[in-house]
Amino acid sequence: MAYSKPFPLLPLLSIAVILALHTPMAAAQLRHFCANFATSPPDSRFQKNLNTLLGNLSSNTPRNGYSSGTAGKCTDKVYGLALCRGDVSTTDCKSCVADATTKIRELCPKNNGGIVWYDNCLLKYSQDDFFGEIDDVNKFYMANGEEAKDPKSFMQKTKELLTRLADKAALLKSSYAAGVEDIGGSVTLYGLTQCTRDLSAEDCKKCLYNAIAELPQCCGTAKVGGRVIQGSCNFRYETYPFYKGA
Structure with missing residues (x-):
């Protein structure tokens, strides 16, 4: 709670x-x-x-x-x-x-x-x-209305990118990580993960993993962009650059 x-x-x-x-x-x-x-x-x-x-x-x-x-x-x-x-x-x-x-x-x-x-x-x-x-009570979802052309592959690669970024964010003092992944078909996936810095590394990772597990609720079968935003952590992914330095 x-x-x-x-x-x-x-x-x-x-x-x-x-x-x-x-x-x-x-x-x-x-x-x-x-x-x-x-x-x-x-x-x-x-x-x-x-x-x-x-x-x-x-x-x-x-x-x-x-x-x-x-x-x-x-x-x-x-x-x-x-x-x-x-x-x-x-x-x-x-x-x-x-x-x-x-x-x-x-x-x-x-x-x-x-x-x-x-x-x-x-x-x-x-x-x-x-x-x-960990605050996973206060939360909401945002999703892009467009569907991916290859839903199963797209969501698998999205989950892999976000999980990699969650692991990285949990180890950094900033509790923030962003990165990209070329997923083929001239499509580049951009992702971002972040925790509030009062969380331990372990709890940051746990918070983000729990948020990533809500991808189906957030983003259906395969929305090309989406976010799970909680009181202690959040992630976002898109198929266009949305953060500085991307």
């Missing part, structure tokens, strides 16, 4: 499959969930601590693409982290996290937990200590 206590989602914010465009997305907001296990008024000590934490995350994350922290004490303590995609620039990271810290307050104004994903970053907070725990 992602938290020491469950992080249930509001009923209208269940896991969704979203059809993605065939063009690379900018730093658009992808999805958000608000926790419904507790709320507090805007003038409460918890919400004031949350404002402090979000300000710290906005300031600290662009330095190396990741930061985590706490604010407050006892029952008013809040935990949070922010992560930028491994290939984005410091400027884009700063912009994305700044947007996320503002947007999460609008989306979850009274909630004691929330998570928002952008194409370039992730931001999450909770009243419960979730550091070092």
